[in-house]
Amino acid sequence: MNDMRLTERTVDATDIKISARKVQVFYGTTHAIKDVDVDILDKTVTAFIGPSGCGKSTFLRCINRMNDTIDICRVEGDILLDGEDIYNKKVDPVQLRARVGMVFQKPNPFPKSIYDNVAYGPKIHGLVKNKAELDEVVESALRKAALWNEVKDRLDAPGTGLSGGQQQRLCIARAVATSPEVLLMDEPCSALDPIATAQVEELIDELRENFSVVIVTHSMQQAARVSQRTAFFHLGNLVEFGETGQIFTNPRDPRTESYITGRIG
Numbered sequence: 001m002n003d004m005r006l007t008e009r010t011v012d013a014t015d016i017k018i019s020a021r022k023v024q025v026f027y028g029t030t031h032a033i034k035d036v037d038v039d040i041l042d043k044t045v046t047a048f049i050g051p052s053g054c055g056k057s058t059f060l061r062c063i064n065r066m067n068d069t070i071d072i073c074r075v076e077g078d079i080l081l082d083g084e085d086i087y088n089k090k091v092d093p094v095q096l097r098a099r100v101g102m103v104f105q106k107p108n109p110f111p112k113s114i115y116d117n118v119a120y121g122p123k124i125h126g127l128v129k130n131k132a133e134l135d136e137v138v139e140s141a142l143r144k145a146a147l148w149n150e151v152k153d154r155l156d157a158p159g160t161g162l163s164g165g166q167q168q169r170l171c172i173a174r175a176v177a178t179s180p181e182v183l184l185m186d187e188p189c190s191a192l193d194p195i196a197t198a199q200v201e202e203l204i205d206e207l208r209e210n211f212s213v214v215i216v217t218h219s220m221q222q223a224a225r226v227s228q229r230t231a232f233f234h235l236g237n238l239v240e241f242g243e244t245g246q247i248f249t250n251p252r253d254p255r256t257e258s259y260i261t262g263r264i265g
């Protein structure tokens with residue numbers, strides 16, 4: 001797990017997976033994200049923290065264009081993935097979302113079987129050659145999401161028939177099944193018990209070996225445990241962004257300090 005004594009390392013451009021510049025988000029006249037600049041590093045877990053309504057989910061949804069699906073939402077500024085503008089007209093949002101996967105706060109399994117929930121992405125993106133390969137991908141994704149043992153004997157049962165925490169792990173399996181380069185997780189553990197939470201945190205740590213993970217969390221302990229870098233949002237502004245140990249032990253902005261010590265939130 002994360003070593004809090006890690007010193008801030010220098011960042012060279014090749015480490016940068018996602019680069020956001022001057023990002024603004026509006027819902028009608030509500031200005032939800034104000035002029036945010038952020039670099040998200042490859043092979044790193046980045047935590048987004050901040051009080052309710054500060055814009056964490058909104059900003060997360062910018063990174064895989066999920067805000068496109070909200071009619072009144074308007075996004076301005078630049079977001080680059082490996083140096084390429086994800087808002088370019090040539091980018092297909094469906095393809096983008098296979099590369100930049102997402103797990104939502106509320107589990108949203110498809111009205112399909114457990115197996116088909118996980119198999120769906122690899123199938124539509126042509127990631128497997130045959131049924132045997134697909135079976136392997138499904139099992140491996142369910143194992144990563146710490147769900148395999150609970151569902152291996154009922155893969156044909158509907159995903160919506162699982163408990164809330166199991167549904168959330170199913171959605172995590174669905175997201176990792178396409179081997180996304182970036183995984184966005186919006187409070188992925190809020191419906192999970194401590195055991196499943198620990199398993200998901202372990203998965204996040206594993207994913208970091210190959211991918212970039214961004215996690216929104218209301219738990220400072222979780223942010224400290226799983227992330228190497230932390231961004232603190234407040235009223236639509238990115239107030240402070242740095243190495244996780246520094247943010248939690250030596251915040252530079254008084255608003256960050258108030259939040260992490262429990263004075264605002």
Ligand SMILES: Nc1ncnc2c1ncn2[C@@H]1O[C@H](COP(=O)(O)OP(=O)(O)OP(=O)(O)O)[C@@H](O)[C@H]1O
Pocket residue numbers: 027030032050051052053054055056057058059070072
């Ligand atoms: N679909 C929407 N339509 C209109 N306004 C929205 C919508 N989604 C979010 N907002 C507004 O944008 C602002 C940021 O909301 P957002 O959901 O991003 O906050 P958050 O930091 O994720 O909060 P929480 O911790 O409660 O999940 C809030 O003022 C919210 O009311």
Ligand SMILES: [Mg+2]
Pocket residue numbers: 056057058186
């Ligand atoms: Mg949110």
